[in-house]
Amino acid sequence: MALTLSEVKRLFGESAGLCNICKERVVEEDYHFGEQAHIIAQGASGPRANFDSLYPIDSYGNHILLCPNCHRRVDKAPEKFPPSYLHAKKNEHLEWVKRTLDTSASCRKDESALECLAEFIPFCNLSRYMESLPQTYYLNMGDLSYYTRIFARDNMHLYPFSDQTLQDFFEALLGVQFEVDGIVAQLPRSDCFGDLENRVSLYANTENDRNLMEKLESIGTRYIKTHAAFMQYCRNTYPKVNLGKWRLMTYEECLG
Incomplete structure (x- = not known):
């Protein structure tokens, strides 16, 4: 069972179309190569399948948006990248996106103020x-x-x-x-x-x-x-x- 369309949009949207680990852009206009990686594998023999999941396996909470390189890296060495690490990276990235967008909005506001003042x-x-x-x-x-x-x-x-x-x-x-x-x-x-x-x-x-x-x-x-x-x-x-x-x-x- 895959993520629903709304969950896919949320995963890409909240991540700003960036890999949650290396921050590489994974969306190019109408094409995307980002991968909706399971934090805990769906199959019993998959990466990190021996951990108990806090979320349903095929839910937004158990997925992280990664570029192909980071996806391969974390799945090849699951002992180095346990669920706690991936959840932390996901949360850190989402917070970083939020701060960046907030800062950008503040920057645009200050630019507008300076432009107005510079008129007079x-x-x-x-x-x-x-x-x-x-x-x-x-x-x-x-x-x-x-x-x-x-x-x-x-x-x-x-x-x-x-x-x-x-x-x-x-x-x-x-x-x-x-x-x-x-x-x-x-x-x-x-x-x-x-x-x-x-x-x-x-x-x-x-x-x-x-x-x-x-x-x-x-x-x-x-x-x-x-x-x-x-x-x-x-x-x-x-x-x-x-x-x-x-x-x-x-x-x-x-x-x-």
């Missing part, structure tokens, strides 16, 4: 903006904190990130940005230069202003290092995400 935040320009301080301040630098607040409020399904390391890097960058925002807000400034980059000059009219500008300079190195760490992690871990999507609007776009 000039990630690739932040270090250049920081280097211009304390004399010149690019108003677009503040988009990091401004749009993150809006994004977090309106997209609770996407933020915080699922990837805790990404969240840590982003929060570190956001933290130094808040420091910059707090100091810049206290300094006198010129009107915008009239260009699309929204630059203003910062002035030190008092001793307190000079102290604030010195503090901005001291933050600079830390800001640039924190920004570089965030960007490097994103590029290594989320290579599909284009962090350079943000662009300056044309005059026509600003007017229209």
